[in-house]
């Protein structure tokens with residue numbers, strides 16, 4: 244497998260903004276260059292037009308005869324001193340009427356006066372090393388060409404080019420260094436976060452990522468990750484606790500079965516002793532198999548694998564069936580089981596799961612009640628179910644905890660009564676999956692009332 248080519252974000256950030264800066268420099272350079280060129284031409288052309296006006300005015304002042312002596316006239320004219328340095332005049336037939344020596348090296352240009360507009364036309368020519376802007380325009384005799392050296396301006400252009408060529412790389416190096424430093428500073432928290440995150444392991448989920456509390460994006464990221472870690476920590480904690488509790492609960496019945504079997508084998512036993520031992524083994528096996536079923540239910544609930552079959556049901560019928568089923572157990576303890584339900588109590592739900600809720604509540608009420616007390620199941624419309632007993636009751640400090648997994652108020656008593664502390668957490672899970680709520684009100688020594696309220700839709 245080839246390792247993907249990686250470049251740090253710091254490097255990529257610096258490279259991209261240095262690249263953007265280089266592009267900006269290039270654009271500015273080209274822009275300034277074009278503007279400079281344009282402005283040089285404009286300045287030269289303005290000057291050339293001024294000179295053209297003077298030359299025209301001068302030539303216009305001659306008569307036809309004077310024109311034959313144009314050369315001498317020109318030489319004498321001091322007003323045209325600037326223009327004469329770079330000027331040549333040709334007649335209508337193309338013959339030279341006048342030209343200064345400097346124009347000898349100018350390329351010959353066939354210019355028909357009839358084709359030239361009054362403003363003439365401008366070109367830039369190179370003579371040797373010198374750049375000359377030449378204006379060609381019609382005059383009274385034929386065509387005049389006036390030149391103006393623009394070498395001085397070229398100096399400015401060359402200076403600009405040099406400063407751009409030397410300055411830009413320097414600025415780009417500075418920008419690279421500055422950008423590298425800035426992005427390093429900006430990304431430092433990311434390094435700290437990844438360093439801290441790499442130190443977090445399953446053995447220590449309590450560690451948290453650093454947050455500067457400045458409210459920026461990285462701060463928000465740290466907080467979101469910390470919240471996630473907190474959730475993971477509590478989930479992980481719950482799983483380890485659950486596993487430890489489950490193993491503990493399973494160890495007890497297995498130990499009882501093993502001890503019973505060993506005692507039976509130690510020496511010859513009577514039939515009665517054997518029957519008693521088998522009775523114990525059966526009881527513990529039943530207990531274990533219930534426990535395993537409960538554990539399975541909760542494990543499925545955690546992995547969202549527990550499917551409920553929601554269909555129209557009658558809660559009255561379910562309550563009636565559960566009470567009938569538990570009546571034998573209640574009567575064995577001389578407890579009176581009273582059922583008070585409307586004729587029908589329709590709702591959407593899973594009949595088996597709701598039956599289980601009622602059995603858990605009734606089982607607890609029977610387990611924690613003492614002789615000749617009453618257990619009442621009251622169902623009111625639309626779907627509020629109450630199971631009340633006159634039993635042991637629950638202390639206020641235990642009330643918020645009894646729905647937790649494996650929570651038992653008194654471990655000794657529960658061991659005798661057979662519960663592992665899973666019933667109410669299963670009941671709460673089923674009720675909540677039905678969109679309902681389960682609550683308890685209790686007074687120590689006077690009894691408890693569990694209330695289950697379902698939300699009933701009219702559909």
Ligand code: ADP
Pocket residue numbers: 603607608611632634635636637645646650651652653657661662663664665666667668691
């Ligand atoms: P268990 O299987 O041990 O009954 P539960 O989750 O059903 O587990 O109940 C948890 C604990 O809540 C019980 O061990 C008991 O201490 C307390 N409890 C539940 N129902 C009652 C009740 N009706 N009267 C008194 N205590 C109760």
